[in-house]
Amino acid sequence: MGVKGKSGFADIPALFRRMTGDEKHEWAAASTLDVLWVLYDRVLDVSPDRVDDPDRDRFLLSKGHGPMAYYAVLAAKGYLEPSTLDTWTAWDSPLGQHPDRVLVNGVEISSGSLGHGLPIAVGTALGLRLQGRAARTFVLVGDAELDEGSNHEAIALAGRLGLDRLVAVVVDNASGTHGWPGGVAKRFEVEGWQTSTVDGRDHGALHEAFTRDHPGRPSVVVAEIGEGERG
Amino acid sequence: MTSMRQVFVDTVEDVMRHDPRVAVVLAEISRDAFAPHERVINVGIREQAMVGVGAGLALSGLRPVVHTYAPFLVERPFEQIKLDFGHQDLGGVLVSIGGSYDDPVWGRTHQAPGDVALFDTLPGWTVRVPGHPAEVGPIVRDALERDDRVYLRLSLRENTAPHPVVEGFTEVRHGGRGVVVAVGPMLDTVLEATRDADVTVLYATTVRPFDAAGLQAAVGRAGRADVLLVEPYLEGTSAHLAAEALADVPHRLRSLGVRRDAELRAYGTAEDHDSAHDLDVPGVAAAVRRMFGHPAAAA
Numbered sequence: 001m002g003v004k005g006k007s008g009f010a011d012i013p014a015l016f017r018r019m020t021g022d023e024k025h026e027w028a029a030a031s032t033l034d035v036l037w038v039l040y041d042r043v044l045d046v047s048p049d050r051v052d053d054p055d056r057d058r059f060l061l062s063k064g065h066g067p068m069a070y071y072a073v074l075a076a077k078g079y080l081e082p083s084t085l086d087t088w089t090a091w092d093s094p095l096g097q098h099p100d101r102v103l104v105n106g107v108e109i110s111s112g113s114l115g116h117g118l119p120i121a122v123g124t125a126l127g128l129r130l131q132g133r134a135a136r137t138f139v140l141v142g143d144a145e146l147d148e149g150s151n152h153e154a155i156a157l158a159g160r161l162g163l164d165r166l167v168a169v170v171v172d173n174a175s176g177t178h179g180w181p182g183g184v185a186k187r188f189e190v191e192g193w194q195t196s197t198v199d200g201r202d203h204g205a206l207h208e209a210f211t212r213d214h215p216g217r218p219s220v221v222v223a224e225i226g227e228g229e230r231g
Numbered sequence: 232m233t234s235m236r237q238v239f240v241d242t243v244e245d246v247m248r249h250d251p252r253v254a255v256v257l258a259e260i261s262r263d264a265f266a267p268h269e270r271v272i273n274v275g276i277r278e279q280a281m282v283g284v285g286a287g288l289a290l291s292g293l294r295p296v297v298h299t300y301a302p303f304l305v306e307r308p309f310e311q312i313k314l315d316f317g318h319q320d321l322g323g324v325l326v327s328i329g330g331s332y333d334d335p336v337w338g339r340t341h342q343a344p345g346d347v348a349l350f351d352t353l354p355g356w357t358v359r360v361p362g363h364p365a366e367v368g369p370i371v372r373d374a375l376e377r378d379d380r381v382y383l384r385l386s387l388r389e390n391t392a393p394h395p396v397v398e399g400f401t402e403v404r405h406g407g408r409g410v411v412v413a414v415g416p417m418l419d420t421v422l423e424a425t426r427d428a429d430v431t432v433l434y435a436t437t438v439r440p441f442d443a444a445g446l447q448a449a450v451g452r453a454g455r456a457d458v459l460l461v462e463p464y465l466e467g468t469s470a471h472l473a474a475e476a477l478a479d480v481p482h483r484l485r486s487l488g489v490r491r492d493a494e495l496r497a498y499g500t501a502e503d504h505d506s507a508h509d510l511d512v513p514g515v516a517a518a519v520r521r522m523f524g525h526p527a528a529a530a
Contacts, residue, residue: 054292102320108290110318113310119280120315123256123287123295130254130270131292150311153280161272 007076009037015072018085019095030069031173031200031225032061032140038206039138039169040077048078051106055135058124060109062117063142063171064098071095071104079106115148117141118168122158125166125218136165138210143184144176152187158218159191166218167210168193171200173225188220197222235385236328238367240264243296246375252294253375256285260299261328282308282325286315289323294375301327301343301384309349317353322378326371330386330416331464331489332504339496344464344489347438350382351468358439360384360415360463365393366436382439388416388463388501394434399442402449406430408523409457409483410449412473414438417461417510424515428523430459438462441469443476456482459522461515465489466508485522487515 007015016027027033040046045057061070075082080095088095094103098112111117121139128135141151158166170184180187185195196209200223209221233241240261247253247270254270258281265271270293274281278299285295297304304327305312316323331344350356357379361367367385373396374381394401400412404422406429413421414435421432431453433445450456456477462468466488473484489508497507505511509518 058290100318110314113314115279116283116311116314119283119311120287120290120319122280123284124290125287126272126284127254127288127291127293130288131251133291150279150283153274153277154283157274157277157280157284 009041009076011076012037012072015075015082015085016068018082019068019071019088026068027072030066031142031171032063032066033069033073034201034203035140035169035171035206035223036069036073038203039210040073042207043210044138045135046106048106051079054131055133057135058108058121058128058137060111060117060121060124060137060139061099061107062109062111062121062139063114063145064111067095067097067099070099074104074106080104114142114145115150118151119154121166121168122154122161122163125158125163126161129163129165134165136167138167138169140169140171143170143172143174143180146170146180146184146187147176147178155188155193156191159188159193162192162216163218164214164216168218168220169210170220170222171225172222174227184222185220192217194219195222196220197224199223200225233364234387235361235364235367235389236261236264238364239298239326239371239383239385242368242371243375244268246372250294250375252292253296254288254293255296255298256281256288258299258303260303278303279308279311282311283315285323286311286319286321289316289321290319294378295323296326296375297323298326298328300341301329301346302341305346305349305382306343313353316380317355322380324374324381324383326383326385328385330384330388332501333387335501335504336498338498339494346382346384346464347462348465348468350439351471355380356439357381357437358384359437361396361436362390362415362418362434363393364389366396369396370436384415384464386416386463390416390419394418394436396436398437400433400435400445400449402431403434404430404432405452406432407453407455409455409459410446410453411459411461411519412446412469414460414462414469417463420505420510420512420515421461423512425519428519430519430523438469441472441476443472446473446476450477450480450482456480457522458482458484459518460484460486460488461510462486462488463510466491483522485518487518
């Protein structure tokens with residue numbers, strides 16, 4: 001079920017304002033915005049009219065807090081009526097501070113509690129492989145979310161299973177209290193993942209990293225955002 | 232005799248031969264019980280990831296079977312069960328072994344008498360507790376055919392004879408002084424403990440959803456709303472549902488199960504633990520006498 005009339009990146013500020021009011025810079029500060037835009041605009045084989053197509057790519061937003069960028073991109077791409085954004089977090093709105101797959105068209109997982117998306121993505125990628133489907137699974141996590149041990153179980157497992165249609169995106173705004181010495185990518189590298197670390201605002205670099213071949217192993221794209229940039 | 236676990240494994244493998252939807256996720260436990268198969272995935276000792284992976288398999292369109300020892304399946308990754316299956320509204324079959332205290336020499340770490348009570352905090356789960364290996368096959372086949380969320384609780388404890396697997400309670404004995412509900416492996420103990428008592432005995436392998444109508448009907452036939460629940464897990468686990476079923480009639484309700492008031496720091500055998508929790512024949516018989524009166528006393 002799609003919504004007519006798609007928008008471009010230039011429409012994002014207006015969509016954001018429907019949720020955040022007159023905050024001038026909130027949209028630009030959202031750490032996940034550029035990653036989400038590049039994925040939905042140029043990478044994912046998905047569309048609003050085939051959200052149940054078993055061969056569609058999957059995008060799992062594990063870092064569910066601060067979902068305004070996600071909702072704005074979904075609205076820009078025709079999954080949501082833009083007017084839905086006006087009442088977000090109200091009692092009868094489908095849009096909460098954490099997204100709910102049961103309520104929002106095109107949302108693959110309900111998220112918000114940290115450390116769930118990556119293990120689910122590993123299972124999804126594995127299940128698609130077992131069924132012989134070419135669909136890819138992308139999952140977005142935050143750098144602080146990597147603190148959760150469940151992610152490290154999943155990182156090791158995905159490497160060992162050689163899930164070559166799994167791509168993890170770590171939006172790294174250095175928000176983890178104890179940090180990751182040597183960089184986030186190292187944690188994935190030792191488990192056999194292909195790694196790319198790019199500027200999380202550079203659409204060209206993100207696109208290139210998302211579409212790099214990674215035969216026989218999963219890929220992680222660490223999207224670096226200025227320290228302390230929100231969301 | 233073939234164990235419940237072996238029947239579970241044999242049944243899953245048999246169904247997998249013709250149903251490409253079925254996939255198994257393990258965390259080392261039972262890894263040698265399953266023959267190698269691309270849809271049997273051992274994730275290592277990673278129980279959180281195991282449950283998440285199971286949910287991901289369901290998201291991709293498969294019917295996941297997630298299996299390990301009860302405390303590591305239910306308690307350690309409980310939030311994964313709540314969110315990755317429940318909140319995502321995904322189906323799956325979770326299968327535990329170990330029961331409340333199948334092998335007590337391992338101590339508290341390997342005991343999970345609170346598992347069914349924990350599932351009671353989550354909506355939408357069917358919970359089945361077979362009491363005999365011959366009941367496991369039909370229960371597993373049914374669980375694999377469905378699309379919803381099912382928890383199967385397997386144990387080394389078993390009754391001498393199986394009963395036909397049905398959704399609700401089965402009346403295995405009729406009496407007039409009240410009703411005793413025996414869950415899964417507790418049936419033999421209950422039948423022995425009530426041998427001289429004039430009570431109805433109901434047998435349950437499906438405990439969620441709770442057969443409220445079956446309990447109401449049995450109470451009606453017995454003529455007394457006096458109910459004793461005998462469960463192999465935490466004492467009173469089903470008491471709220473029995474009370475709800477009997478809300479409109481004056482009733483008495485008593486629950487037997489694994490005691491809640493203390494962590495039992497003892498090893499020994501499962502029978503030793505039955506005795507400590509008053510879940511052996513003398514313990515259950517004493518509760519039956521207190522609740523329903525001894526025939527000699529009634530005469």
